[in-house]
Amino acid sequence: MIMRILLLICLVAFIGSENLKAQDFKYVGAQKCKMCHNKPATGGQHAQWLNTKHSKAMESLNAEEAKDPKCLKCHSTAGSVSPDQIATLKIEEGVSCESCHGPGSAYFPNAVMKSREESMAKGLIMPTKEVCVKCHNEESEYYKGFNFEEATAIITHPNPAK
Ligand code: HEC
Numbered sequence: 001m002i003m004r005i006l007l008l009i010c011l012v013a014f015i016g017s018e019n020l021k022a023q024d025f026k027y028v029g030a031q032k033c034k035m036c037h038n039k040p041a042t043g044g045q046h047a048q049w050l051n052t053k054h055s056k057a058m059e060s061l062n063a064e065e066a067k068d069p070k071c072l073k074c075h076s077t078a079g080s081v082s083p084d085q086i087a088t089l090k091i092e093e094g095v096s097c098e099s100c101h102g103p104g105s106a107y108f109p110n111a112v113m114k115s116r117e118e119s120m121a122k123g124l125i126m127p128t129k130e131v132c133v134k135c136h137n138e139e140s141e142y143y144k145g146f147n148f149e150e151a152t153a154i155i156t157h158p159n160p161a162k
């Protein structure tokens with residue numbers, strides 16, 4: 001009897017924690033980030049991203065490939081996560097902000113974003129090489145090696161006000 005109760009408690013705790021995660025951190029898409037991260041004075045991150053191939057990654061795929069999960073998992077943020085984690089993210093965004101910075105539903109409110117610590121507790125990621133090499137690796141037919149420092153310099157979008 002005690003074993004059964006213990007098992008039940010474990011099961012409920014397990015399911016509970018799973019639900020919390022899925023529900024707390026969903027993918028909202030670049031349009032949401034644009035509201036606050038498109039001002040030139042603070043770096044215009046959205047416009048910077050539009051200038052990189054990440055935002056155009058879906059344009060490299062033909063109509064058939066654009067439906068192929070094998071290509072989508074690297075060419076689109078939406079294609080790289082499970083459908084139940086998607087709130088307002090769109091496939092056409094290609095490699096969107098949240099592929100590098102984590103799902104934004106819990107950290108995007110201004111009150112949270114103002115604190116890096118709180119944002120990171122709610123899913124914000126400041127990406128390291130490990131994040132990039134999930135896609136930049138030999139599985140890609142077009143892989144031409146990856147140097148984190150050089151690659152980051154190409155896609156960088158710093159906030160000059162900081
Ligand atoms: C309501 C406004 C708002 C929205 C929406 C928003 N942010 Fe922010 N964000 C801020 C503010 C304010 C800061 C703190 C000042 C700064 O670093 O620019 C910040 C900081 C950041 C930082 C830097 C953190 C640090 O400590 O260096 C990242 C990365 C970031 N936001 C990513 C995102 C992403 C990705 C989205 C969309 C999912 C998003 N933000 C949506 C307001 C917002």
Ligand code: HEC
Nearest residue numbers: 052053056057060074075095099127131132135151152154
């Ligand atoms: C979700 C997969 C994914 C992640 C994560 C990712 N990339 Fe990419 N990246 C791509 C794809 C796909 C392309 C090529 C897009 C195309 O040409 O269609 C690309 C292209 C690039 C390019 C060429 C950009 C240009 O405009 O010339 C650079 C540089 C780059 N990535 C750097 C990075 C860095 C640095 C990170 C980590 C901080 C990173 N990438 C994370 C998928 C990803």
Ligand code: HEC
Nearest residue numbers: 060061065070071074134135136137139140142143144145
């Ligand atoms: C493991 C991740 C990954 C997968 C899977 C993937 N790609 Fe890519 N793809 C990339 C990256 C990263 C780049 C950018 C090249 C680089 O810098 O390595 C890229 C670049 C490309 C390019 C642009 C090449 C150029 O030089 O302009 C095309 C076209 C492309 N991929 C098509 C596809 C197709 C079609 C599929 C599915 C069969 C696919 N990719 C699957 C990661 C991937």
Ligand code: HEC
Nearest residue numbers: 030033037045046049054095096097100127156157158159
């Ligand atoms: C391919 C990965 C990648 C994508 C996509 C990406 N970022 Fe970043 N972002 C980074 C990296 C790496 C840094 C930290 C290094 C740097 O650029 O200084 C960063 C830094 C930031 C910062 C902090 C800048 C500062 O100096 O405080 C903000 C804000 C930010 N990103 C917002 C965004 C938003 C908004 C989008 C989408 C419109 C986005 N990022 C898309 C990789 C990415």
